[in-house]
Amino acid sequence: MSILKDKNILLGITAGIAAYKSANLVRLFIKAGANIKVVMTPASKDFITPLTLSTLSKNPVYSSFVDEEDLPADRHGDNPVWNNHVDLGLWADYFVIAPATANTMAKMANGVCDNILLATYLSAKCPVYFAPAMDLDMYKHESTKASFEKLASYGNQLIPAGTGELASGLVGEGRMAEPEDIVSFIENDILDQLPLKGKRVLITAGPTYEALDPVRFIGNHSSGKMGFEIAKAASSLGAEVILVTGPTHQKIAHNFVTVTPVVSAEEMYNEVHRHFKSVDIAILSAAVADYRPKNVADQKIKKKDATFTIELEKTKDILKSLGDIKTHQFLVGFALETNNELEHAKGKLESKNLDLIVLNSLQDKGAGFGVSTNKVTFITSANVIIENELKSKAEVAKDLMQLILKQTHA
Structure with missing residues (x-):
């Protein structure tokens, strides 16, 4: 494009x-x-x-x-x-x-x-x-x-x-x-x-699906729209964008955007680490599963008992793993919270060594999964808090990229 x-x-x-x-x-x-x-x-x-x-x-x-x-x-x-x-x-x-x-x-x-x-x-x-x-x-x-x-x-x-x-x-x-x-x-x-000409931006989007058996998985309701809008906003500023996305119906066609589809949290972890050292900015907006089934059945699990127990294990924390190894990269995370939103987002910002975190709450009408709007709060590593009104996800993406430009002086 x-x-x-x-x-x-x-x-x-x-x-x-x-x-x-x-x-x-x-x-x-x-x-x-x-x-x-x-x-x-x-x-x-x-x-x-x-x-x-x-x-x-x-x-x-x-x-x-x-x-x-x-x-x-x-x-x-x-x-x-x-x-x-x-x-x-x-x-x-x-x-x-x-x-x-x-x-x-x-x-x-x-x-x-x-x-x-x-x-x-x-x-x-x-x-x-x-x-x-x-x-x-x-x-x-x-x-x-x-x-x-x-x-x-x-x-x-x-x-x-x-x-x-x-x-x-x-x-x-x-x-x-x-x-x-x-x-x-x-x-x-x-x-x-364009201010991001010659810069590389890594973006994650969508959900991850964690297999339970060959036909079933554990996932979430993320549509990937927010991440795709961020990819559009970054590419419009001249950046070369690497978009690593979980399963989604979202589409993008742009000469500056390379889309890499993945399914599981493990696949996303590996793909993100493959590119991280070579990028200038990383924006992780994907809704990655925190847990996955410890044992994946080879065959479809048959319905037998009245109850069924699944043992789960933690997935790798992609965002923290990048915060631990970042050198020159500007690292942005997302926090979707349902209670004590600001406190939890600030904790995530510090514990994962982020430069900026985007907080959105499921308590806000018109924000969250499956809608075209979002209401977010930006929190910088200098503890600057910027609250935004409800906007389209495209507008949120543009606001985010402009804030990143100011923070990085790009």
């Missing part, structure tokens, strides 16, 4: 022959999982139709401040629909202008605002990328170079033009970067700025 998944990308198209490539650029953004809206200069419609772009983006295309197309010709001007450039600029996570002509770049550089694309550019609060497209002499002109420098000084990011045959027949610089290269450039630029 691309880092662009679920991002809002506003694509600006200006009046250059390279606009024909914009259809493929929209398609590639959609393929990456992004949400796309398109804003055009009026003249760009001579090179590619709004119908093509709206069909591909599955959104209306904006090329003027008002929509009059739905009105009869003799009633243009009667209650036209206003296209709010401010809303467009605020909607976008990224604004990509491709192609960016010399004319539009000069206007951007000097604050000229004579169409909806330029008005949206001046309203945007997000990162702006621009991919120049023009003929060789225009590209080399001093005024164009001045536009590049001025736009860069405003914080805009230039996607360099390629070299090749141009519309005039000349061969040289000025050819808009290919759509695949534009997407790759943006993805890499975003990744370079």
Whole structure:
């Protein structure tokens, strides 16, 4: 999955022959999982139709401040629909202008605002990328170079033009970067700025199942959702994530996440220890069984007696075993408590040598197993207690990762 998944990308198209490539650029953004809206200069419609772009983006295309197309010709001007450039600029996570002509770049550089694309550019609060497209002499002109420098000084990011045959027949610089290269450039630029780029994060999720016989097990009601949301949050910050998960129906597809399924506490222990030395952060959110059957039957146990006794033995304490050997790792544990919650969580934080513990209580409505929300309290090793209101598990995961960033100064 691309880092662009679920991002809002506003694509600006200006009046250059390279606009024909914009259809493929929209398609590639959609393929990456992004949400796309398109804003055009009026003249760009001579090179590619709004119908093509709206069909591909599955959104209306904006090329003027008002929509009059739905009105009869003799009633243009009667209650036209206003296209709010401010809303467009605020909607976008990224604004990509491709192609960016010399004319539009000069206007951007000097604050000229004579169409909806330029008005949206001046309203945007997000990162702006621009991919120049023009003929060789225009590209080399001093005024164009001045536009590049001025736009860069405003914080805009230039996607360099390629070299090749141009519309005039000349061969040289000025050819808009290919759509695949534009997407790759943006993805890499975003990744370079993410705080956990180059970091490895180990996460455990879900329950463990402890076999009683070939068909029965001892387990719990953990869905694994919390751990999977943490994996999404960590990977969105650029981390390479190793997700060790017990049996669950949760799914994740991300280029930065490697999922390793396990069943028992013993399997989870072994897999976690296989990776721990090489990670920077370990977050153990799995609901690991504390006990397992001491003797596992080879055949299905038959129903015979009115009562049945199972002898249990302790499983290995994964969290404590990591706390005992950690060196540079930032170690996070979870505590699900039903009474004396804060006292028990603090005890676990200290006894297992953790840097942070996440406390959630089954006493809180909407928290715990099998729901999409959680109400947690963060407790740091410096005894800082941060209570949170009921939130979605996705929001809790983001809050957790932000706190870890502050604690580790990543």
